[in-house]
Amino acid sequence: MRREPSASRDAIGEPWGSRTPYPAGGSWPVRVDQHLAEGVAEEDVQRWVRTASLLHSNGDAIDIAVRDGRIVGVRGRADDRVNHGRLGPKDLFGWQANASPDRLTRPLVRRDGRLVETDWDTAMDHVVDRTKQLLAERGPSSIGFYTTGQLFAEEYYTQAAIGHGAIGTNHMDGNTRLCTATAAAALKETFACDGQPGSYTDVDHADVIALFGHNVAETQPVLWMRMLDRLAGQDPPKIVCVDPRDTEVARAARESGGVHLAPLPGTNVALMNGLLHEIIRNGWVDRDYVDAHTVGFPELEKRVADYPPDEVARTCRIGAEEIRAAARVLGGAQRLLSTVLQGVYQSHQASAAAVQVNNLNLVRGMLGRPGCGILQMNGQPTAQNTRECGADGDMSGFRNWNNDAHVAELARHWNLDPLQIPHMAPPTHAMQMIRYAEEGSIGMLWVSGTNPAVSLPELTRIRDILSQDRLFLVVQDIFLSETAQLADVVLPAATWGEKTGCFTNVDRTVHLSEKAVDPPGEARPDLDIFLDFARRMDFRDADGRPFPQWHDAESAFAAWAASTEGRPCDYTGLSHTKLREAASGIQWPCDAEHPDGTERLYVDGKFWSAPDYCESYGRDMVTGAPLEETEYRALNPHARAILKAAEYLPPHERPGPEHPFVLITGRTIYHFHTRTKTGRAPQLQAAAPEVWVECSATDARRLGVQEGDLAEVATPRGAIRATVRISGIRDGVLFVPFHYGYWDSSGSGPDGNGGRAANELTITDWDPVSKQPLFKTAAARLTRVAGGSGPSPAPTTGAPRPVGEGVPATRGGPDGRALERRPEPARTGGATS
Ligand SMILES: Nc1nc2c(c(=O)[nH]1)N[C@H]1C(S)=C(S)[C@@H](COP(=O)(O)OP(=O)(O)OC[C@H]3O[C@@H](n4cnc5c(=O)[nH]c(N)nc54)[C@H](O)[C@@H]3O)O[C@H]1N2
Ligand SMILES: Nc1nc2c(c(=O)[nH]1)N[C@H]1C(S)=C(S)[C@@H](COP(=O)(O)OP(=O)(O)OC[C@H]3O[C@@H](n4cnc5c(=O)[nH]c(N)nc54)[C@H](O)[C@@H]3O)O[C@H]1N2
Ligand SMILES: [Mo]
Numbered sequence: 001m002r003r004e005p006s007a008s009r010d011a012i013g014e015p016w017g018s019r020t021p022y023p024a025g026g027s028w029p030v031r032v033d034q035h036l037a038e039g040v041a042e043e044d045v046q047r048w049v050r051t052a053s054l055l056h057s058n059g060d061a062i063d064i065a066v067r068d069g070r071i072v073g074v075r076g077r078a079d080d081r082v083n084h085g086r087l088g089p090k091d092l093f094g095w096q097a098n099a100s101p102d103r104l105t106r107p108l109v110r111r112d113g114r115l116v117e118t119d120w121d122t123a124m125d126h127v128v129d130r131t132k133q134l135l136a137e138r139g140p141s142s143i144g145f146y147t148t149g150q151l152f153a154e155e156y157y158t159q160a161a162i163g164h165g166a167i168g169t170n171h172m173d174g175n176t177r178l179c180t181a182t183a184a185a186a187l188k189e190t191f192a193c194d195g196q197p198g199s200y201t202d203v204d205h206a207d208v209i210a211l212f213g214h215n216v217a218e219t220q221p222v223l224w225m226r227m228l229d230r231l232a233g234q235d236p237p238k239i240v241c242v243d244p245r246d247t248e249v250a251r252a253a254r255e256s257g258g259v260h261l262a263p264l265p266g267t268n269v270a271l272m273n274g275l276l277h278e279i280i281r282n283g284w285v286d287r288d289y290v291d292a293h294t295v296g297f298p299e300l301e302k303r304v305a306d307y308p309p310d311e312v313a314r315t316c317r318i319g320a321e322e323i324r325a326a327a328r329v330l331g332g333a334q335r336l337l338s339t340v341l342q343g344v345y346q347s348h349q350a351s352a353a354a355v356q357v358n359n360l361n362l363v364r365g366m367l368g369r370p371g372c373g374i375l376q377m378n379g380q381p382t383a384q385n386t387r388e389c390g391a392d393g394d395m396s397g398f399r400n401w402n403n404d405a406h407v408a409e410l411a412r413h414w415n416l417d418p419l420q421i422p423h424m425a426p427p428t429h430a431m432q433m434i435r436y437a438e439e440g441s442i443g444m445l446w447v448s449g450t451n452p453a454v455s456l457p458e459l460t461r462i463r464d465i466l467s468q469d470r471l472f473l474v475v476q477d478i479f480l481s482e483t484a485q486l487a488d489v490v491l492p493a494a495t496w497g498e499k500t501g502c503f504t505n506v507d508r509t510v511h512l513s514e515k516a517v518d519p520p521g522e523a524r525p526d527l528d529i530f531l532d533f534a535r536r537m538d539f540r541d542a543d544g545r546p547f548p549q550w551h552d553a554e555s556a557f558a559a560w561a562a563s564t565e566g567r568p569c570d571y572t573g574l575s576h577t578k579l580r581e582a583a584s585g586i587q588w589p590c591d592a593e594h595p596d597g598t599e600r601l602y603v604d605g606k607f608w609s610a611p612d613y614c615e616s617y618g619r620d621m622v623t624g625a626p627l628e629e630t631e632y633r634a635l636n637p638h639a640r641a642i643l644k645a646a647e648y649l650p651p652h653e654r655p656g657p658e659h660p661f662v663l664i665t666g667r668t669i670y671h672f673h674t675r676t677k678t679g680r681a682p683q684l685q686a687a688a689p690e691v692w693v694e695c696s697a698t699d700a701r702r703l704g705v706q707e708g709d710l711a712e713v714a715t716p717r718g719a720i721r722a723t724v725r726i727s728g729i730r731d732g733v734l735f736v737p738f739h740y741g742y743w744d745s746s747g748s749g750p751d752g753n754g755g756r757a758a759n760e761l762t763i764t765d766w767d768p769v770s771k772q773p774l775f776k777t778a779a780a781r782l783t784r785v786a787g788g789s790g791p792s793p794a795p796t797t798g799a800p801r802p803v804g805e806g807v808p809a810t811r812g813g814p815d816g817r818a819l820e821r822r823p824e825p826a827r828t829g830g831a832t833s
Contacts, residue, residue: 012812036073059505088221104492105521148449149380152501186354198373205371213343217248246728272356274312284331286365335371351769352646454741494519624768708788
């Protein structure tokens with residue numbers, strides 16, 4: 001059958017679209033996805049402006065369609081290495097939020113308890129006066145910055161320079177602490193440095209793809225399309241899925257001849273140790289690789305000896321035979337790609353578990369070759385840059401805060417006195433900053449691009465802290481979010497499509513995102529706001545020149561790139577011009593020696609772990625205490641990876657008679673986080689309009705609960721109400737999406753106390769190593785409140801797929817369609833067409 005050159009799909013009901021199968025080792029065919037606003041034809045589009053997705057970490061390359069100064073649609077970029085033209089639902093429809101009538105267009109200040117509009121001079125002078133007053137009276141440690149994983153590299157570098165450099169506070173972190181802190185921690189523990197070893201092209205070559213706590217189908221749908229196309233082609237990979245829910249990935253695992261393991265949440269370390277136990281016991285270890293390129297194998301071998309499958313099966317409440325089966329698939333892999341995300345990072349013993357995934361690939365010698373990779377995934381679109389640029393608890397350029405030479409080098413780039421850059425203690429993590437604000441030692445908190453009044457754990461506490469009179473709260477956002485409503489000053493930002501800058505996805509691909517349209521009203525790019533603040537503060541460098549020395553996105557990027565010279569994330573070969581001229585995004589490191597970037601790290605088995613070079617000396621896996629240089633040197637890791645063992649420890653909060661379930665929280669394919677953007681995109685909001693709770697059919701029967709019933713979910717912190725979706729989740733576990741704060745596009749949402757936000761329920765507790773909060777391990781109770789008027793409005797796509805009959809499938813309306821184009825003929829070996 002000949003392929004249609006183009007077809008249209010319901011991009012809500014069929015978010016992954018049609019298959020373009022390809023064989024192992026083949027190249028992924030192009031399929032260009034496009035959506036234009038109703039009534040707009042292609043010939044109406046006046047300009048296509050280049051960018052990438054800002055609604056997840058995959059880095060899907062996008063062209064924005066512009067007509068009469070407005071965004072009217074998007075299409076995928078065929079030439080880009082990341083997506084080969086494809087787009088997911090949020091890519092296709094999320095841009096509509098930019099033109100939402102309730103965008104912030106003017107600064108706001110609080111007067112007599114109310115937020116009122118003002119001009120930029122008044123708002124900024126207010127921020128500057130308070131900053132100066134606090135610096136004079138209480139010093140730099142009274143000021144905290146809480147930023148995001150959704151700004152651009154230029155903005156983070158500027159923020160880091162201002163916060164860590166000019167002001168000299170140690171209190172700067174990103175919401176990346178909630179998101180990818182464990183990715184960074186796991187990479188630092190094993191490789192002594194951040195940076196993803198793998199590449200998305202590993203999907204093209206792998207014969208086993210193992211996903212640990214990673215619902216890729218819903219959270220990076222384009223990466224899943226790539227995996228689906230491999231599954232549909234010749235020599236498909238086997239999938240191993242570790243997730244307590246019946247996700248699309250879990251289904252594919254079973255169908256591909258792989259394995260789905262659904263452990264009790266919070267038991268990842270036990271499970272990983274069990275898998276490593278089997279792999280070592282059966283001799284599926286690449287001894288040559290281990291001997292040549294790692295340290296620590298004897299300790300690892302000794303540790304995992306205590307985790308035979310029968311024992312692990314009891315801890316994880318799964319079958320021992322399933323563990324053996326999964327180990328066989330992993331142990332027999334010729335090319336193993338492993339990915340890790342929030343089911344590990346936000347669960348109990350996050351870093352210890354993520355590190356065991358690194359260990360798995362290392363003991364099997366599965367690194368540095370096509371198809372052999374590790375993706376300690378990021379979540380947010382620009383989280384990689386928050387870390388690289390040092391706008392979180394890291395130092396710019398993956399430098400080691402514990403190494404004076406690194407601090408001095410950064411100070412040279414900034415032309416500041418090294419003593420000005422705080423480095424006597426590890427940088428303050430977000431949960432600790434919140435604690436300092438609670439105690440009053442932080443007197444000013446500047447929140448940019450994040451909505452902690454919905455996304456931090458234990459919201460009653462967070463609301464109390466953020467609304468204290470003694471805390472001066474600055475919120476820089478594009479909407480009057482739940483957090484902005486608590487602010488003393490609100491600064492209206494321009495966003496994606498309205499400003500220019502760069503960002504880097506999970507597999508180190510750097511994209512340039514160009515300005516397509518003007519921001520609304522007086523909204524300004526985040527970069528301009530930070531630089532304006534610096535000028536008003538009159539920061540100066542060692543030669544008395546204004547600091548930062550840069551003045552716009554291009555000069556900020558140039559300064560950033562120059563500062564990375566010789567560091568692992570070397571950007572010196574990149575510039576805005578180069579990224580504008582290249583057909584595709586480019587992977588760092590990119591320097592004179594590698595002008596086209598670098599596909600895979602560690603191909604020669606050499607790691608960035610030499611003591612003088614590494615980003616981190618590592619931490620104790622149980623207490624999280626930073627190791628000293630001497631302790632690190634004693635490991636003798638020169639250019640080797642470090643196999644770090646960990647023992648399983650039970651979670652702090654376990655189910656009991658009062659709270660018999662384990663509660664986990666997470667995402668749907670249709671929404672992004674606190675929905676400030678996707679809740680304003682009609683097709684996405686309609687697909688997942690309200691909060692729900694997933695429970696298994698057995699648990700529902702036991703409790704006398706039916707699909708669509710209204711139920712209360714309670715933990716020791718609070719309670720919410722949600723409709724029940726009976727899904728394929730494992731017994732004893734409840735899942736609640738965390739997208740729903742109290743803002744509602746219909747205006748009819750629950751009252752101002754939340755009432756439906758998952759984080760009313762979550763616990764104030766974090767991983768000792770990465771300090772990432774535990775959003776995925778708590779004890780909870782489910783109680784039926786009332787019968788429903790029909791099935792839950794939860795989506796039927798992905799993990800919340802109902803197990804019973806009679807629930808109407810989630811569909812998009814007439815404006816929920818996308819065009820698919822296939823410029824290439826079908827390749828050999830496809831199973832369809
Ligand atoms: N559609 C959509 N895509 C997104 C986002 C979004 O909000 N919406 N956000 C982006 C961001 S910032 C992030 S961080 C990523 C997150 O992407 P993911 O990590 O894929 O998403 P989550 O739903 O948070 O969690 C993944 C899975 O972890 C499982 N899980 C829970 N507890 C455990 C456990 O103890 N062990 C194991 N093995 N699994 C467990 C859950 O059942 C869930 O299916 O997504 C990114 N992409
Ligand atoms: N229970 C539970 N809680 C979780 C999670 C979970 O799985 N379960 N996941 C955690 C994770 S991984 C993450 S990443 C966080 C996400 O949590 P948040 O970061 O709080 O979520 P967002 O809704 O993305 O918030 C981004 C804010 O920035 C604004 N914004 C958007 N674009 C711009 C811009 O260009 N400039 C500025 N200045 N502002 C902008 C948006 O309007 C929004 O208010 O939530 C965490 N919280
Ligand atoms: Mo995230």
